[in-house]
Amino acid sequence: MNMQKNLKPVEARLRRSLFSERMELNRHYMKSLDERRLMASYFMEAGLNSNIHLDSFPKHYGGWEEPDWQVRGAFAGHYMSACAYLHHFEKDGEMKRRGDLMVDYLALCQKENEHNWAGSIPPVYLERIARDKWVWAPQYMIHKTFMGLIDMYRYANNEKALSIADAWADWFVSWTGRFDSERLAKLADWESGGLMESWADLYAITGDEKYKTLASRYYRKNLFDPLISGEDALTHRHANTSIPEAHGCARAYETTGEEKYRKAVEAFWHFGMETRAAWATGGQNNREAWVSDLTENLSASTQEFCTVYNSVRLADYLLCWTGEAKYADYIERLLYNGYLAQQNRETAQYCYFLPMAGGSKKKWEDKYNTFYCCIGTMVQAQSSYGDKIAYQNKDTVVISQYIPFGADISVGGGVAAVSMDFCEAGYEIAVGAPNLEFTLRLRLPGWSKGFGLFIDGEPQGIPAKDGWIDIARVWGGKTAVRFVPEYRMAPVSLDARDSRHAFCYGPVLMAGLSDGEHSLYGSAEKVADSIDTGKMAFADPRGGGTYIQNKGNSFKLVPLYKITDESYQIYFPCIE
Numbered sequence: 110m111n112m113q114k115n116l117k118p119v120e121a122r123l124r125r126s127l128f129s130e131r132m133e134l135n136r137h138y139m140k141s142l143d144e145r146r147l148m149a150s151y152f153m154e155a156g157l158n159s160n161i162h163l164d165s166f167p168k169h170y171g172g173w174e175e176p177d178w179q180v181r182g183a184f185a186g187h188y189m190s191a192c193a194y195l196h197h198f199e200k201d202g203e204m205k206r207r208g209d210l211m212v213d214y215l216a217l218c219q220k221e222n223e224h225n226w227a228g229s230i231p232p233v234y235l236e237r238i239a240r241d242k243w244v245w246a247p248q249y250m251i252h253k254t255f256m257g258l259i260d261m262y263r264y265a266n267n268e269k270a271l272s273i274a275d276a277w278a279d280w281f282v283s284w285t286g287r288f289d290s291e292r293l294a295k296l297a298d299w300e301s302g303g304l305m306e307s308w309a310d311l312y313a314i315t316g317d318e319k320y321k322t323l324a325s326r327y328y329r330k331n332l333f334d335p336l337i338s339g340e341d342a343l344t345h346r347h348a349n350t351s352i353p354e355a356h357g358c359a360r361a362y363e364t365t366g367e368e369k370y371r372k373a374v375e376a377f378w379h380f381g382m383e384t385r386a387a388w389a390t391g392g393q394n395n396r397e398a399w400v401s402d403l404t405e406n407l408s409a410s411t412q413e414f415c416t417v418y419n420s421v422r423l424a425d426y427l428l429c430w431t432g433e434a435k436y437a438d439y440i441e442r443l444l445y446n447g448y449l450a451q452q453n454r455e456t457a458q459y460c461y462f463l464p465m466a467g468g469s470k471k472k473w474e475d476k477y478n479t480f481y482c483c484i485g486t487m488v489q490a491q492s493s494y495g496d497k498i499a500y501q502n503k504d505t506v507v508i509s510q511y512i513p514f515g516a517d518i519s520v521g522g523g524v525a526a527v528s529m530d531f532c533e534a535g536y537e538i539a540v541g542a543p544n545l546e547f548t549l550r551l552r553l554p555g556w557s558k559g560f561g562l563f564i565d566g567e568p569q570g571i572p573a574k575d576g577w578i579d580i581a582r583v584w585g586g587k588t589a590v591r592f593v594p595e596y597r598m599a600p601v602s603l604d605a606r607d608s609r610h611a612f613c614y615g616p617v618l619m620a621g622l623s624d625g626e627h628s629l630y631g632s633a634e635k636v637a638d639s640i641d642t643g644k645m646a647f648a649d650p651r652g653g654g655t656y657i658q659n660k661g662n663s664f665k666l667v668p669l670y671k672i673t674d675e676s677y678q679i680y681f682p683c684i685e
């Protein structure tokens with residue numbers, strides 16, 4: 110089968126679903142924030158923290174936004190990115206206005222800093238790490254601001270944002286130019302976050318060679334060279350330090366074509382996601398570190414949300430390059446069991462970790478007084494479904510995620526109007542096109558063994574291959590395609606040497622309401638078969654809930670993403 114390589118995302122607008130509800134919840138939260146307060150650290154850094162310069166100096170928000178935290182101000186970058194996505198995908202003028210205003214403030218700050226520095230922290234933090242003196246991840250934090258600026262240019266047409274980033278980048282060209290290759294390698298070990306990705310983005314946008322040079326200076330040789338040579342250099346390392354660095358390699362490969370960068374990404378995926386055991390959610394890590402043995406790491410500090418968001422982004426790079434369905438399967442699990450599960454469905458609060466230990470509760474962080482890294486990634490995550498659903502190339506439209514959407518897609522020499530909604534037991538994809546010849550490729554999820562496919566009500570016998578179902582035809586007028594995957598309850602082993610299993614219904618991890626780790630009797634397969642799924646309407650995943658009835662024990666079983674304040678158990682010892 111043609112794997113449909115070199116895909117690009119379709120820009121999709123969400124239609125009503127669980128996902129659009131969560132996006133709206135997040136947008137409502139974003140609108141409750143005062144962008145001037147989010148800029149407080151930038152004003153202070155530019156010497157503008159006085160009402161001589163501003164009508165009134167905005168007060169910092171709490172937690173990591175306070176002036177005595179070295180990571181202050183990073184949230185503003187996430188916020189600008191989320192504003193840009195909501196403008197781009199959802200045509201939200203209010204969010205563009207907010208993002209534009211923040212760019213204006215950054216321009217003001219940069220002007221005060223002699224048209225150079227535009228950060229929320231001082232350059233002296235970088236001078237300190239160059240002398241091997243500890244500062245808390247300044248490059249990681251600075252990247253967030255660059256990312257916000259680049260996204261405001263790319264998705265919200267803000268030219269000023271690009272000028273600010275371009276002028277500020279010169280500081281980095283000059284600073285990194287002072288160091289030899291050995292010193293640069295050490296600097297890259299000081300958590301550089303996604304700066305390499307920003308340099309590669311700016312190279313793609315401007316074509317300026319200075320960015321190609323900067324990207325190469327930020328390549329983390331001490332991590333990626335061992336990975337490429339076949340060594341697991343990840344176990345026990347901080348997970349969220351490394352994933353954004355792999356984004357840098359991915360984007361550098363796309364923009365420079367250098368094979369070394371692609372090899373780095375593939376080796377990273379191999380050791381991080383393919384050969385490493387993962388939680389039944391699809392996520393990894395405990396206490397923020399990559400772990401090798403899950404059985405020793407069930408705790409209340411598992412699956413940091415930033416790692417979920419960043420792993421989805423890495424999988425998205427690989428999906429576009431290869432067209433392989435396994436990356437879309439991976440993304441799907443993390444959308445349900447990370448994006449949705451780590452956002453409070455009632456309040457829009459977020460949980461930094463998603464606890465895997467039996468009897469845990471999600472710990473919801475304060476919306477205005479914490480501002481840890483994960484709230485930043487959460488506001489981006491909930492704003493960015495629009496480019497994760499469908500992909501295309503010249504003559505194919507690929508449906509990757511079953512999230513209701515609508516889009517006008519240039520394909521087959523014309524424009525097709527494609528939309529998707531839930532329908533009974535599955536999904537209905539409506540295609541409107543003026544006699545255009547192209548292939549509609551549907552993902553058969555890895556959890557679904559069979560499927561039903563109907564075109565205008567007529568059953569189709571098209572087989573699936575390598576996780577894809579291809580419908581190649583001339584599309585004229587309006588056509589209704591109904592796709593019905595086979596949902597089923599399946600056990601997911603914690604480890605081959607351990608009796609503990611989780612239960613997934615399709616991609617959705619089910620949590621038992623429980624105050625500790627309780628056992629079940631019988632094989633995991635028999636337990637799964639005994640669970641009544643008759644009332645779980647997962648075509649519309651807002652539905653769903655059932656019970657495990659087992660030798661006198663009864664646990665209510667609900668999707669993990671629906672849990673708010675209840676204590677729960679994911680892994681059940683299954684005693685045969």
Ligand SMILES: [Zn+2]
Pocket residue numbers: 349413414415416481482483484
């Ligand atoms: Zn985080």
